[in-house]
Amino acid sequence: MIELREISNVSKLVQEWRQERASVGLVMTLGALHRGHMSLVKYAQAHCNHVLATIFVNPIQFGPSEDYVIYPRSEAQDFDLLAEWGCEAVFAPTAEELFPRGERSLQDSRTLVSVKDITSILDGPVRPGHFTGVVTIVLKMLNIVAADEAYFGEKDYQQYVIIRAMAEDLFVPVRIVLCPTIREADGLAMSSRNTYLTGEQRAIAPGLYRTLCAATQELRREGIGRADAVAERATGRLLALGFDSVDYLEFRDHELALPQLGNDPRELRLFAAARLGETQLTDNLPADAEIAEP
Ligand code: AMP
Numbered sequence: 001m002i003e004l005r006e007i008s009n010v011s012k013l014v015q016e017w018r019q020e021r022a023s024v025g026l027v028m029t030l031g032a033l034h035r036g037h038m039s040l041v042k043y044a045q046a047h048c049n050h051v052l053a054t055i056f057v058n059p060i061q062f063g064p065s066e067d068y069v070i071y072p073r074s075e076a077q078d079f080d081l082l083a084e085w086g087c088e089a090v091f092a093p094t095a096e097e098l099f100p101r102g103e104r105s106l107q108d109s110r111t112l113v114s115v116k117d118i119t120s121i122l123d124g125p126v127r128p129g130h131f132t133g134v135v136t137i138v139l140k141m142l143n144i145v146a147a148d149e150a151y152f153g154e155k156d157y158q159q160y161v162i163i164r165a166m167a168e169d170l171f172v173p174v175r176i177v178l179c180p181t182i183r184e185a186d187g188l189a190m191s192s193r194n195t196y197l198t199g200e201q202r203a204i205a206p207g208l209y210r211t212l213c214a215a216t217q218e219l220r221r222e223g224i225g226r227a228d229a230v231a232e233r234a235t236g237r238l239l240a241l242g243f244d245s246v247d248y249l250e251f252r253d254h255e256l257a258l259p260q261l262g263n264d265p266r267e268l269r270l271f272a273a274a275r276l277g278e279t280q281l282t283d284n285l286p287a288d289a290e291i292a293e294p
Contacts, residue, residue: 001079001082001083001087001088001089001090002088002089002090003079003089003090003092004089004090004091004092004093005091005092005093005094005097006093006097007093007097007098007144010052010091010144010145011144013052013089014052014145014146014147017049017050018146020049022048022049022050023047023048023049023050023148023149024048024049024050024051024052024145024146024147024148024149025044025045025047025048025050025051025052025147025148025149025150025151026044026051026052026053026054026141026142026145026147026149026150026151026174027040027041027044027051027052027053027054027087027150027151028053028054028056028137028138028141028150028152029053029054029055029056030055030056030057030058030071030192031055031056031057031072031073031074031075031078031092031192032071032072032073032074032078032192032195033055033074033077033078033081033082033192034182034190034191034192035182035190036153036155036181036182036189036190036191037053038081038085038182039153039179039180039182040151040152040153040179041053041082041085041086041087042085043151043177043179044149044151045086045087047149047177048147048148048149050088050089051087051088051089052087052088052089052090052091052145052147053082053087053089053090053091054090054091054092054093054141054145055075055078055090055091055092056091056092056093056098056137056141057071057073058098058133058134058137059095059099059103059104059105060099060103060104060105060106060109060132060133060136060137061129061130061133061134061137062130062133063127063128063129063130064105066127067193067196071192072192072195075092078090078092079092091144091145098137098140106129106132106133109136111136112132112133112136113132113135113136113139113166113170114131114132114135115131115132115135115162115165115166115169118158118161118162118165118255118256119131119132119162121158121250121252121256122158122248122250122252122256122271122273123158123247123248123273123282124158126247126248126273126280131158131159131162134159134162134163135162135163135166138150138163138166139166139170139172142167142172142174146173147174148174148175149174149175149176149177150163150174150175150176150177151177151179152176152177152178152179153178153179153180153181153182154178154179154180154181154284155181155182155189155190155191155282155283155284156282157178157269157271157284158256158271158284160176160178161255161256163176164176181283183209184206186206187206187209187210187213188202188205188206188208188209188281189209189281189282189283191281191282193279193280193281194281196277196278196279197276197279198277201276201277201279204241204242204243204276205276205281207237207238207241207242207243208238208243208272208274208281208283209283209285211234211237211238211241211272212234212270212272212283212284212285213285213289214234214237215230215231215233215234215249215270216265216270216285216286216287216288216289218230218233218234219251219265219268219270219287220265220287220288224259224260224261224262224263224264224265224268225261227251227259227268230251231249231250231251231270234249234270234272235249238272238274242276243274243275243276244275244276244277245274245275246272246273246274246275247273247274247275247280248271248272248273249270249271249272249273249274250270250271250272251268251269251270251271251287252268252269252271253267253268253269254267254268254269254286265287265288266286266287266288267287268286268287269284269285269286269287270284270285270287271284272284
């Protein structure tokens with residue numbers, strides 16, 4: 001696997017690939033890789049001639065009280081995993097390479113890319129500035145790598161919709177592709193942050209997925225008019241299961257708009273974030289998902 005640290009070397013490699021008229025797929029990660037990331041690499045490999053993954057813990061997407069410093073970093077192991085998955089190249093730059101003006105937060109950034117409205121709902125108010133930090137780094141990476149396709153996980157569905165909107169609005173010549181959420185055997189969506197959970201919290205965690213499954217079934221049974229009541233009941237269940245707080249639990253449509261009475265449940269998706277201690281777990285499900293009980 002080709003290991004790259006510098007933007008100039010990424011450009012050279014991608015240029016070589018382009019000369020072969022080959023297609024390029026991009027998978028962006030914060031590292032601490034797991035099977036969710038693997039599935040993105042595999043999708044990219046199935047659709048593109050060359051695949052490049054990035055590993056970068058982006059300082060400007062973390063709020064001042066968030067986990068930037070302690071975010072799990074396991075670069076040597078990540079490189080081994082990517083090589084094992086057959087990923088052709090990895091770009092793992094330093095913060096100095098991507099932020100040469102020394103920016104380490106939104107406040108000291110000169111240029112930021114912000115998307116309105118769809119960033120001020122769900123995770124937006126919980127993590128102020130987060131999506132601006134994400135969208136800015138994603139556009140940087142898309143400009144550096146000039147990929148034909150970039151792959152994102154359904155696990156972070158709001159992020160996917162926001163990035164797709166940015167790419168569309170700014171005419172970024174890339175196809176934004178959504179890949180399904182990969183789960184542990186008990187239903188818990190895989191996440192690098194799951195390593196923060198204590199044994200006791202880990203036992204409670206799959207309750208998030210189970211609660212979302214039950215709530216989507218209830219919505220189908222009770223109808224769209226009951227969406228708020230179903231969501232409220234599900235929130236109560238999460239707290240009863242032992243979650244310390246629920247940041248949000250809401251039905252939205254696939255474009256993140258609020259449900260309308262005329263909606264079919266197939267047009268809706270249930271989004272939730274709940275906390276075990278300080279750790280925020282997020283998940284989302286289409287309301288018509290055929291759920292196999294884990
Ligand atoms: P992260 O490293 O958490 O920023 O994630 C990098 C990419 O992997 C994002 O597009 C995520 O949506 C995706 N991803 C993270 N966890 C999963 C998962 N369990 N299943 C599928 N994709 C995932």
